Amino acid sequence: MEPIRTLRSRTAVLPVSDVDTDQIIPARFLTTTTREGLGKHLFADWRYGPDGALRADFALNHPQAAGCAILVAGNNFGCGSSREHAPWALTDYGFRAVVSTQIADIFRSNSLKNGLVPVIVDPATHRWLLEHPGVEVSIDLETTTLRHPAGEARFPLEPFARYCLMNGVDELGFLLGREAEIAAYEGRAGIR
């Protein structure tokens, strides 16, 4: 995973609350056995019309949303299934951060493992960002601060997750390094 210290991008705004993972990537695209190339299916049922053409009325299809790496969404983003295909689709499309007032637990956990920064901001900052699509925003992991043209907001980020993101550390390596403790636990529990 590429280390992330600061993200700078204009925002794409999706002003919809409770965006579930079935919207982020519908179940019919989950028959894949790899994690690559899912960006084309991101928000498939909102993004494309029945004829497969891009829908002009969908936020991400607006010209100013092109190339944005920061997605600002309504409250409670990523609820629903545990499919990691959701962050895979978002990152393959080009997003590096999702901003909301609440982000569902499993989606947040999956995002952190794929270099997609979950940014939870206060309602006032969130409202401002929703009302100003396309502004230039920076997300600084060192200080866990989101800066936008009218101000800034701190956001919570679990210290270990932050460390992993900033150093490109993969958790599996860390867990494998705990072998002695795992073996000791199995010894105590009688697991062979």
Add this chain to the structure above:
Amino acid sequence: MSATARTLFEKVWRAHEVAAETADTPAVLYIDLHLIHEVTSPQAFTVLRQRALKVRRPHLTFATMDHSTPTRTEQVFGGAPIAIEAAARQVRELEVNCAAFGVELLDLRHDRRGIVHIIGPELGLTQPGKTVVCGDSHTSTHGALGALAFGIGTTEVGHVLATQCLLQRKPRTFAINVTGKLPAGVGAKDLILSIIGRIGVGGGTGHVIEYRGDTIRALDMDGRMTVCNMSIEAGARAGMIAPDETTFAYLAGRPRAPQGEDWERVLEGWRALPSDPGARFDREIDIDVSRLEPMVTYGTHPGMVLPIGGAIPERPDDPVFAKSLAYMGFSPGQPIKEHPVNVVFIGSCTNGRLSDLRLAASILRGRKVASGVQMLVVPGSQQVKREAEAEGLDRVFLEAGAEWRESGCSMCLGMNGDLVAKGHYAVSTSNRNFEGRQGVGARTLLASPLTAAACAVRGRVTDPRELM
């Protein structure tokens, strides 16, 4: 109040700490049972291969196939290929991975195959006090037996395969105290839908819910599993119910449950699991269900739910709400009852157990599915299917004009091609009414097996108490 009083969750968590969490690092949590299926495991096995790793404890890992598998008997047993090529490839890849890494697999034609969250408890693999994970959000189901069970992503599936452990921050606890006798015609599904309606689809985020109180104690295991199953629909990390005599009676004699002297030994430990008197929860609410009605959803998430006699709410200044109603083809103020229905689905990890099928059959016995309505009954496992057939439930469904299928997730998410057509209304006993969940443009109304069966008979949204 004792300072050492601990909750059920805390007892299970503490017993599985390989290393406790610190300010800088999450806890290393040991996993007793890892369930895998074809959809969320292939990329995890790819990582094991890339890094030349083995499955650390193959005997603690158990595989089935359920999401993308066919439910038509001729496809499952007749030698006909799985129609969707990618689904067939996914199923084959699971077979190859399980063989290569020494993981036990209940394959397509195995007589104990079924939906992963149905067969874990059914085989006795799921037990009180265990940690259970699966790359599937409805893993919360297993908490009904007093296990700490939660869904994980595919990267974490790889972590558990390789190390039998997960890195986890300790979630907060949330007690939901449920009291009162459920009225006739109202059951576990109505109960959990009403809870989600009250606390919201994000209301449980960051928490493990413990369902408590005399209503919960009075539920059978199937009902408890329905309740815990939908904890994730309130955003909760997990749902748990303290094990009791109902739990022990359910598990006794199951093929993978401890037997003989082992049973006596584990029972002692299981009896010590319930939350201690005075144990503190981070959050607590009380719910009285003595006047609860059958519940049905009207929108595009499970929190958009109302009593079946109610009308669609009015929220004039909420564009997201308006978008949801537009998708559903509903108007504010409209009663939900009597709305026409095209499809009825009985099944899923929420309501695909024997008692669910019995409830549906109790409405359908001697009646017919309304003309023009497709009704699909999909048992949660092959075992549930056999038990239902032994009671003659299959005849009840078939004589009513419903379809009787082989087990699987089926129309809950339509990955196997069991789909609801665009614009059609499906009353479904599953767990999610998200846009497109049951097919592009499909409109889902979540309800109990009783309500769903009543809707099938009338072809309209119907209060099941009218047919009881």
